[in-house]
Amino acid sequence: MAETVKEPVMREEIKMKKRISIKETINNMISNLTEENLMVIQVVVAVFIGLVTLVLLWRLVRSSSKRQGVLLLGLCESGKTQLFSQLCHSTDVISVTSIKESSAQYTVGKKSLTVYDIPGHERIRYTLFDKVKKLARGIVFVVDSSSIQKDVRDVAEFLYTALCDGVVQSGVRRVLVVCNKQDLTLARAAPLIQKTLEKEMNLLRETRASQLQSVGEGGNNNNFLGRQGQDFEFSHLRPIKVEFVEAVAKGNDKLGPITNWLKQLA
């Protein structure tokens, strides 16, 4: 009898203890919160805000490095620096072979593009090209119309390397080939230059595909341009649109096609 009486008492005690323990723990937690954990919570909140800010910043930076650039490429002495100063500063300059790249803003209406003039010398052109190719929205390739027959292999090699580059294939949609120096007597017309280049690139893609493997780990950057089985044509390079225009870089009058193209690009 005493045991059964004790049991309900004990059960009640146990229940009360439980209730008390729960209450106690909650009270304990609140009291703990107010002393030590407050610091921890502060730190956690600060880190969270910092992360959010970083993510926003990263989004902003990524969007600001959107492609806004136009690259001026071409062989040495083809007239890139002259064209560059005409477009961006509207002046004629006396120029020598460039050693460093130069850049300037070209405004058309409300929008502006950054024009990069890449030196044409064989030793530095590819390193400088690699530096700015991810900022490129369009490429202007300047060709010396009077010496095209002599230089066709070099021109084609540079143009081919520029076009089959991975970054260019993914980002650049428009390429303008400017047949410069039309004021010279031996200058060829744009359609002829286009045909000559197409024939040359046709041969070039075969030899480039059969090139030796490189000694480093990097893979060959020799994509096959155009369509297999058919002769190479620039129209096969969809979605990249390649156009040919004629121009004289000296003087401000013959630059119409180039400015139109830039307007369309911006």
Next chain:
Amino acid sequence: MLDFFAVITKGGLVLWYFEDAAQQLKTSINAINALIRNVVLQERGGENIFSHGSLALKQHVDNEFDLLFVAVYQNILQLSYVDKFLLDIQREFTNCFREQLRQGFYNERFNFGTEYKRILKQAESLTKIIKAEPRKPRTFEESEKSKKTVNSMIKHRGGEQVQTKKPSKKKEGKSKKQECNNNSKGSQAEEVGEDEDEEEERENEDLVVNESAVEENKEDDVPALNNNDENELDEETLRRNREKMFVKRSTPKAAKVNSTKSPKPTKVKKGKKGTVWDLGGKDSTHLDYSSKAGDSTRFSLRPDFLPDQSQIGTLSGNVRDMDMTKEESKKKTSSGGMFSMLRGLVGGKTLTEADVTPVLDKLKDHLIGKNVASDIAGKLTQSVGDQLKGKVIGTFEGVTSTVRKTLTNSLVKLLTPGRRLDILRDVMEAKNSGRPYTMAFCGVNGVGKSTNLAKITFWLIENNLRVMIAACDTFRAGAVEQLRTHTHHLNALHPPEKHHGNTMVHLFEQGYGKDASGIARHAIDFARKNNFDVVLIDTAGRMQNNEPLMKALAKLIMVNEPDLTLFVGEALVGNEAVDQLVKFNRALADHSTLAKPQKIDGILLSKFDTIDDKVGAAISMTYITGQPIVFIGTGQTYTDLRRLDVEAVVNALMI
């Protein structure tokens, strides 16, 4: 007297120019273009004057504003003031137009004419004054005689000591000795004082050693000097000369018997003696040096061999592995980078020579450790130093990282080919003109010419081109057989049935001992008649200082005018590469009768698989010739042929 002067930006714009005579602009621009292509872009900062036709050009680069100052004048005038003049103009120009240059406004008119004329007049008048002064004779300190030791000037003739020093020089000799004493004492004190810097100690030791040696010499001679009196010497020589004259006079036609000369040994003619051979007269029993059967059991110990009992039992079991101590990775740079970052936070820093030199020295040693030839590493680091003098670095860049980046850029520029390298395209071009494309291989002995020739043949026949091999190695035994074996193998890999019945590889040989250039000429004619696309000419290996062989090679190249002259060099070579290439190029240029001799057009770097990351030979070879590396050989099978990857090689160098 300067024909033309121009201030040019690195982007190619001519900011300001001055032409002395009319119509200088076009020729000067052409000359400046040639200067830029040859000098500035090829990292050859050392040579100061560049000559283009009849014009000489001198340039100076301003690294702060990225400007180039060029002076053009006639080659025959040797103007001495141009260097200082360039520096003065640079200072004036940057002072006058500092703001515009900093903001990059290159399109304004730069009015610099009056200052230019003023500085030019100053420089010219200064040279006139210097020229007008009569040349003073050198002081004793400047002359070479004061630098010689006394001992070297004593001429000993037949045991007599003839001294030619005057008493005044004796005094100066003594004073110099005193100076030496003081110096050595001073340096000894320094040596004791400084224990930290090892280099300085070593230097001081060397100084002490040298000066003590000089001191000893002087000590030896001072007693000698004291003994002999001047007047006695002169009298003695006078006496001897008089003697000689009398002897000459008295015996006009007699043989000039010199009493001082020892008598010649007279040839005594004996009867003919029979020759004694070393092994003559002995038979096989005498010549048998094998140890007899009975003696083999007992072997003689070396008299000095003491058996070391402690070694017994130590090498039982497997042979232990080598103790690989890991090299200390260059983690120091990260800590240096941290400090330089903090230092750099202060603001944009202008680099001076003192900042840059320690980093450059370390990089030079690093390059030499990677098997770059030592003087080329020196020249490279010097040109990097010139590029960085006066440059302003940004806030978060350290000196070390800037120098490393500049050196990496220079190396990339050096290794990048300066012309289009597409052999297959050139072969097609030659085929269109109806002639075969010829490639000649030259190099020293044993570098891998024949092996790499076979590899290139395999690559060409894989691309459906018919190849003729000209065996112009008519000296080395087995050279022709080696090429014949390769031909058989390659024809077995690409049999004629697969290629419309054409044999893809054909060997043109005329045995041994014939003239190599004649064989090459016949091979090219044969190839042209039988529609072969490529002719590969294998030459004998030759040392670069072997004059007749170099002449023969130059004749082969001059007569046959190959489209590509490949120098085969092994990647293991170190400083020797410089010597080989310089001498090969010089021989090809000197022994050719053409106005524009054909030199080495390309380099084949063989045995590349034997070096891990010590790829410095590539740098040495491209620096010397300026020509690109066309192929890289990485093994001995037909597929071990590669193209150069500039980024990979430079990364391997700079790690």
